[in-house]
Amino acid sequence: MSGPQVTTELRRTPLHDLHLRLGARMVPFAGYAMPLQYAGGIIKEHLHVRAAAGLFDVSHMGQIALRPRSGGVADAARALETLVPGDMVGLRPGRQRYTLFTDEAGGVLDDLMVSHQGDHLMLIVNAARKAFDEAHLRTRLSDACTVAPLADRALIALQGPAAEAALARLSPDVQALRFMDARPVTLAGAACLVTRSGYTGEDGYEISVPASAAVALAGALLRDPAVAPVGLGARDSLRLEAGLCLYGADLDETTTPVAAALEWTVPPVRRAGRPRAGGFLGADPILVELLRGAPRRRVGLRPEGRAPVRADAAVFDSETAATPIGAVTSGGFGPSLDAPIAMGYVGRSAAATGTRLFAEVRGKRLPVTVADLPFVPTRYKR
Amino acid sequence: MLKYTKDHEWLRVEGDVATVGITPHAQEKLGDMVFVELPRVGARFDQGAVAATVESVKAASDVYAPVGGEVIAVNDKLSAEPGLVNAEPTANGWLFKLKVKDAGEAVTLLDESAYQALIDAQG
Numbered sequence: 257m258s259g260p261q262v263t264t265e266l267r268r269t270p271l272h273d274l275h276l277r278l279g280a281r282m283v284p285f286a287g288y289a290m291p292l293q294y295a296g297g298i299i300k301e302h303l304h305v306r307a308a309a310g311l312f313d314v315s316h317m318g319q320i321a322l323r324p325r326s327g328g329v330a331d332a333a334r335a336l337e338t339l340v341p342g343d344m345v346g347l348r349p350g351r352q353r354y355t356l357f358t359d360e361a362g363g364v365l366d367d368l369m370v371s372h373q374g375d376h377l378m379l380i381v382n383a384a385r386k387a388f389d390e391a392h393l394r395t396r397l398s399d400a401c402t403v404a405p406l407a408d409r410a411l412i413a414l415q416g417p418a419a420e421a422a423l424a425r426l427s428p429d430v431q432a433l434r435f436m437d438a439r440p441v442t443l444a445g446a447a448c449l450v451t452r453s454g455y456t457g458e459d460g461y462e463i464s465v466p467a468s469a470a471v472a473l474a475g476a477l478l479r480d481p482a483v484a485p486v487g488l489g490a491r492d493s494l495r496l497e498a499g500l501c502l503y504g505a506d507l508d509e510t511t512t513p514v515a516a517a518l519e520w521t522v523p524p525v526r527r528a529g530r531p532r533a534g535g536f537l538g539a540d541p542i543l544v545e546l547l548r549g550a551p552r553r554r555v556g557l558r559p560e561g562r563a564p565v566r567a568d569a570a571v572f573d574s575e576t577a578a579t580p581i582g583a584v585t586s587g588g589f590g591p592s593l594d595a596p597i598a599m600g601y602v603g604r605s606a607a608a609t610g611t612r613l614f615a616e617v618r619g620k621r622l623p624v625t626v627a628d629l630p631f632v633p634t635r636y637k638r
Numbered sequence: 639m640l641k642y643t644k645d646h647e648w649l650r651v652e653g654d655v656a657t658v659g660i661t662p663h664a665q666e667k668l669g670d671m672v673f674v675e676l677p678r679v680g681a682r683f684d685q686g687a688v689a690a691t692v693e694s695v696k697a698a699s700d701v702y703a704p705v706g707g708e709v710i711a712v713n714d715k716l717s718a719e720p721g722l723v724n725a726e727p728t729a730n731g732w733l734f735k736l737k738v739k740d741a742g743e744a745v746t747l748l749d750e751s752a753y754q755a756l757i758d759a760q761g
Contacts (some may be wrong), residue, residue, distance in 0.1 A: 292669075298672040298695040487715070489669065506683040521647075562673050562717065564693050589695050616739050618675070618691065 269315035270410040278478075278485050286383035288316040300491035302591040305456055306632075309416035310486030312629040318386025319406040321503040323376040326400070332377050335400035336370065339392070341513060341522040341536050347372045352438045352451050356513055356521055356523055357392065362538035362545065364516065364598040365392065367501060371438035371451055374568040378449065380411070380462070382503045396401065410470035415460035415494075417635065418482035423450075423461055426476055430461060444473045455491070457498025457634040471628055479531035495543050496597060497590045499556060499629030505567055506554060506585045506599055513542055515550035515601065517561075520545060552582060555599040556627035557615065563622055564588050564596040565615040567613075572614045573606055575621045582608050584615060590631055597631050598624070640745055648728055649704040651744055656705055659732040660723060660724070662691060663757045668694040671720040676712040682715055683707065683736070685743050686758035691724060694703050705743040707736035717726065 266289040280291035290311065290553035293301060324332035333344040342355030343529055352371035352459060356364050366385040371378045381389045386405070393403040414423055425429045426443045441450045454460040465473050477483050494500070501507045501516060513521055525532050528543045536542075539617040561563045566587040581619060587598030598615070606613060608632030609628050614621035646664035650657045665671070673693040683689045683703035690701040692751070695734045712734045716722060722733040748756065 291704060293697075297670045299672075302695075563675065564673055564698070566698065589693075591695070 260602060267316075269313055270467040271315060271412075273476055274471055274474055275313065275464060275485070277371065280485070280487060285488060286316055288383065290316060290484070293487040294487045296475070296484070298487070299357075299591045300483065301486040301490035302493050303578060304484045305416045305486055306592050307416070307459060308445065308482040308484070308579060309414060309418035309422050309460070310456075310490070311474060311483050312413040312415065312486050312491055313410070313474075314413050314462070315410040315470070316383035317382040317411055318379070318383065319390060319409050320379040320381060320386075320390060320393065321373075321376050321404040322379060322397070323402045323404065325402065329372065329375055329377065331578045332596060333372075333400050334376060334638060337532070338369075338392075338536055339396055341526055341539070341542060342370070342375070343523045343525050344370060345532065346525065347377075348525075349374050349440055351481055352436045354521065356507075356518065357389065358508060358513065358536060358538040358542065361397060361509070362512040362539050362541035364503075364507045364513065365389075365509065367507055369451070369453065371449075373438065373449070373603050375494045376465075384504060406464070406563075409464050410467050412462065412465060412470065412474060413454050413456075413476075414463065414465045414483070414528045414586050415454045415456040415458045415486075417459060418480075419458070419460040420637070421501075421547060422477055422480045422483050423463075424462055424630055425480065433461075435459075435638045444469060444476045446473060448473070452637065455498070455500055456494035456501070457632055458494075459635050459637045474520055495591055496586055496599065497630065497632040499599070499631060499633055501554070501599075502586055511554070511601070512538075512545055512550055514545035515552055515554065519546060549604055552601045552603050554585070554599060554601055556608050556629040556631060557584065557587070557600055557613070557624040558627040558631075559596045559598065559615065560623040560625065562596065565598045565617055565622060565624060569598075569600075569615045569617055571602055571624070572598055572616065575614055580616075583615070592632050599629070602626070603636045639749075640751065641747035643702065643704045644738060644746055644756060645702050647701060648742065649747060651738065651741075653743045654741070655710065656736045656738050656744070657708065657732050657735065658689070658701070658704055658734055659727055660701060661753070662727045665727045665731070668692065668697065668699055670695050671723045674716040674720045674723060674733065676716065677707050677709045681709045683709070691737045692720075692733075694742050701733060701734065704747060705736065706739040708739070709734050710737050711735040
């Protein structure tokens, strides 16, 4: 079954030793040694986040400061709008937005968060893409901006209905934040950048903290009995239940924002006929797809039985069809639903909610039904 | 007396019947079980053939027949309670029973100390 793991040259986050003390099983992920789970296991950790609060180490993700050479942050926003379809110019100080790096063909190079930090923009990008993203930003934006990876910072996510109370014990200021607000907050004596966001579908925060203060902050949060450490395993099942995309699985250069059902990341101001229409890599094909639709679409899939349907399973529109009409891109088990769940891409004619399809697992065609996303209602504090 | 395979199955032979499951080490490595696919009664497997699949939250893993034989019983409890494989891997978490074709095949399996040495070496 599971073989020995190659653990050479893995990078460590500032919380590495804490994970070991907490009994984590460490696995290689995007070049880092990361906690897959702790002693309680993935299902317990998952349910704890939905019921109380979970602390996640996401320090492997890239934190990048994008600073305007002119000194005017609007210039950085305008420059960034050449690489993303989102409204960066309209992003107000203290606010954060989810957006996508696109390529000339309209594919997705990465998904990211961008927050307005007053005099600069801060980007949070996927661990596996951060070297690429930094090079992409430098190549494309160096005339207007400096690109500075913040390597000396950890990133801690605190997620779940008890997250607000737990973090408010360290600073009551965090209660005032609404979903996607971003503020500097002093926590456990350290100057942190806090956003009210996350990737679990729950209310919660992501905290960028100086590496030297990360262990003290994590320790202070974990002293709250409502807060438990949660690994990458539950992070994946939580985001899948919340219908959120994992880059490299549900999103990549072959998927467009429209096919990925992420049309909302292209706001009206950047669509055809508007003053700031287009102007980003891949704008031509993406704006056309926004009008005409994409040939395939990301959908939720609910297997009818108990067997999980996992990534790469082919999807058919009948038990006997020779040619697949799509494929699963993320799939597994949803502990909050006590049922298997999946996401995948299917031809547009099969994408309507309620459509009955078949996913091939170990040579068998298992019935699955196209389902609305998210599988579990999100509970953001808007 | 349990016997073990390099692939982390265990085998308990009583007469010509062998009960098969996955080891405590294997269930711990795989994590929380959410689904077990068992063979049908009457199916025949050669030694080393894929006979079942156990699925944890994170992955599906094949279970190989430690010896050849015919399936004479499967653990139906696991369809409702796959977590038994985690909680009691060598007792109520058994997977299937085989009528052993060739008792000599069991001789090739590992005993407790050899299996322990194997998992110690794998870390």
